Every structure is written in C-alpha cells, then in structure tokens.
Amino acid sequence: MKNFGSVKGHEHIIKNLKSALRNGKTSHAYIISGPDGIGKKTVADAFARALQCEEYDGDSCGKCISCRSFDSGNHPDVFYVVPTKTKSLGVDDIREQLIKHSEIKQYKYRYKVFIVENADTMTVQAQNALLKTLEEPPHYVVILLLAESADAFFPTIVSRCVNLKLNPLSAGEVKDYLIGNENADVEKADFYAEYSQGCIGKAVELMNSEDFAEKRKTVLECIMESSAGGVIEAMNCAKKLEAYKGDSAMLDVAEMFFRDVLVYNTTKDKSLVIQKDLMDDIKKLSRKLSAEKIIARCDAVKEAQMQLKSNANFALAMEVMLMKFNDK
Numbered sequence: 001m002k003n004f005g006s007v008k009g010h011e012h013i014i015k016n017l018k019s020a021l022r023n024g025k026t027s028h029a030y031i032i033s034g035p036d037g038i039g040k041k042t043v044a045d046a047f048a049r050a051l052q053c054e055e056y057d058g059d060s061c062g063k064c065i066s067c068r069s070f071d072s073g074n075h076p077d078v079f080y081v082v083p084t085k086t087k088s089l090g091v092d093d094i095r096e097q098l099i100k101h102s103e104i105k106q107y108k109y110r111y112k113v114f115i116v117e118n119a120d121t122m123t124v125q126a127q128n129a130l131l132k133t134l135e136e137p138p139h140y141v142v143i144l145l146l147a148e149s150a151d152a153f154f155p156t157i158v159s160r161c162v163n164l165k166l167n168p169l170s171a172g173e174v175k176d177y178l179i180g181n182e183n184a185d186v187e188k189a190d191f192y193a194e195y196s197q198g199c200i201g202k203a204v205e206l207m208n209s210e211d212f213a214e215k216r217k218t219v220l221e222c223i224m225e226s227s228a229g230g231v232i233e234a235m236n237c238a239k240k241l242e243a244y245k246g247d248s249a250m251l252d253v254a255e256m257f258f259r260d261v262l263v264y265n266t267t268k269d270k271s272l273v274i275q276k277d278l279m280d281d282i283k284k285l286s287r288k289l290s291a292e293k294i295i296a297r298c299d300a301v302k303e304a305q306m307q308l309k310s311n312a313n314f315a316l317a318m319e320v321m322l323m324k325f326n327d328k
C-alpha cells in the first residue's frame with residue numbers, strides 16, 4: 001500500500017500535505033529531504049498517488065484506475081527521473097525525462113508528477129535547466145525532488161519549492177515497528193533501531209540483509225588493520241572492500257563505528273555506545289586517539305561517501321580514506 005496510512009512517522013509532514021490536498025493548495029515543486037532510509041520515497045509515492053487519485057478522500061483510495069495503475073508501476077502521468085549515464089543526474093537526464101515531458105499536457109489524470117530521486121546529484125547544468133521550468137511551471141506539473149539535504153540545491157531552486165524535511169523517528173518507534181511488523185526479537189530490534197538512527201527503511205533493509213553481518217565484519221577489520229598498519233595495509237584493505245563496490249551501507253558501518261569511538265572517547269559512558277558488541281575495538285581506538293583525530297576520521301568517511309556519490313573511482317576513494325585512518 002502506497003498511501004499516507006502506510007507512512008511510519010512524519011505525522012506533521014503528512015498532515016501538511018493532506019491539508020494542501022484538501023484545500024486545493026498543493027505546490028508545483030517540493031523538496032523532500034532527509035538521510036537514506038528515512039522514508040523520502042514512501043512519502044513521495046503516497047503524495048503522488050494521492051494527487052492523482054480519482055476518489056481522494058483524506059487518502060488515496062487504492063481502488064480507482066489511477067491508484068491501480070500507480071501500484072502496478074505504470075501510471076501514465078507519474079514519472080521517475082533517473083540518471084542514465086553516470087550516477088549523477090546530468091542536464092540531458094533532466095531535459096529528456098522532465099523538461100520535455102512537462103511541456104506536454106498530462107495524458108489523463110489531474111497532474112503530471114515527476115519524482116526525482118537523488119536530486120542532490122544534479123549537476124550545475126542540470127539545476128540550471130530545471131530552474132527555468134521551476135520559474136514558470138505548467139499548471140498541471142508537480143515536481144518532487146528527493147535529497148539528503150536541501151543544501152545541495154541552488155538557493156533559487158530552494159526558494160521555489162516547498163521544503164519538507166523528514167526527521168528521524170525515535171529509536172523506540174523504530175524498535176516497535178521492527179517487533180510489530182518485521183517479527184524481530186527484542187535484542188535484534190534494539191540493535192537495528194539504534195544502528196539505523198531513526199531511519200526505518202534502513203533498519204528493515206539491514207535487518208533483512210543476508211550479508212550485512214559479514215560485510216560489517218570485513219569493514220571493521222579493514223578499519224583496525226589500516227589504523228595499525230601503513231600504506232600497504234590500506235591498499236590491501238581497499239582491495240578487500242572492492243567486493244562491496246556500489247553498496248553505500250558499507251561506509252555507514254565505518255561512520256557508525258567512529259561515531260561510537262568518539263562518543264566513548266569524550267564521555268567514557270558505555271551506555272551511549274550503540275554497537276556494544278564492538279566495545280573492545282572502540283575502547284582500543286578511543287584510548288589511542290584524540291577527539292580531533294577521531295573527528296578527522298569521521299570527515300574522511302564523509303568525504304569518501306560524497307566521492308562515491310559523485311561517481312569517483314572506487315578503489316582510489318577507499319585507499320585515500322583508509323590511509324587517513326592511519327596514525328603514523
């Protein structure tokens with residue numbers, strides 16, 4: 001079910017969208033932002049379905065032809081804009097999939113809805129091209145830009161959009177969901193609720209992933225080996241990580257680990273550490289490193305995350321990151 005009722009949390013945002021729909025005051029462009037797995041796509045889908053529903057009454061009906069074609073993935077007036085050449089959305093992607101289409105009236109339903117996932121990967125040229133459409137959008141067009149943060153856009157784009165920032169759910173909410181809807185036991189639910197930091201989609205994905213545990217182990221080994229070793233170790237580890245190329249969860253492991261190291265380093269409070277199963281390594285690094293050095297490692301992970309998003313060379317990005325983990 002891709003209706004508002006299926007969205008977990010984000011009550012305030014859903015309330016705003018429902019009120020806009022009820023009063024016929026929806027906007028032509030929205031930025032829906034928040035970290036991976038927080039529910040941007042779920043909210044965008046529910047909103048698109050509601051916009052097009054022929055029997056809308058506080059939520060999309062799920063029964064009309066519009067809802068049914070939406071659910072089948074073949075709605076003639078809802079479009080998903082995706083990168084075709086690289087991982088970034090280029091100017092040709094925006095022109096061919098959005099601007100040209102937006103100039104032709106909708107086929108059958110009330111609006112023509114464009115959902116742009118990872119819109120923060122739009123190149124400067126792509127943003128410039130989109131800006132022209134946002135300045136004078138055809139009356140039937142609704143554009144939903146999904147991004148980790150609205151900061152990635154030109155201020156001129158942001159000012160023409162309604163900004164919906166999705167906030168993380170509480171660990172308790174995610175935990176309840178995992179127990180109630182995913183049949184998780186309490187211990188498992190606790191770990192993934194904390195680990196996902198309120199991003200419910202991420203919690204479900206990781207919990208159900210067959211190889212997450214193994215991946216986590218490999219990444220952590222690489223961190224410890226690179227920390228203790230030198231350039232050779234970093235290069236060897238970068239090779240090991242090749243197996244997870246294209247998998248963003250891999251760097252999340254590193255990010256979460258250093259988060260815990262930093263927390264323990266500054267507070268010495270074990271109860272604030274999320275990954276209690278890694279206490280030995282967390283203690284080891286937090287004794288060895290100053291807070292500044294741990295923060296530098298967090299930055300190195302973030303930099304690598306950005307580089308992989310913008311299609312940088314994987315092995316090189318990993319080598320650079322792992323070398324920065326080394327203290328010699």
Ligand SMILES: [Zn+2]
Nearest residue numbers: 053061064067
């Ligand atoms: Zn419907």
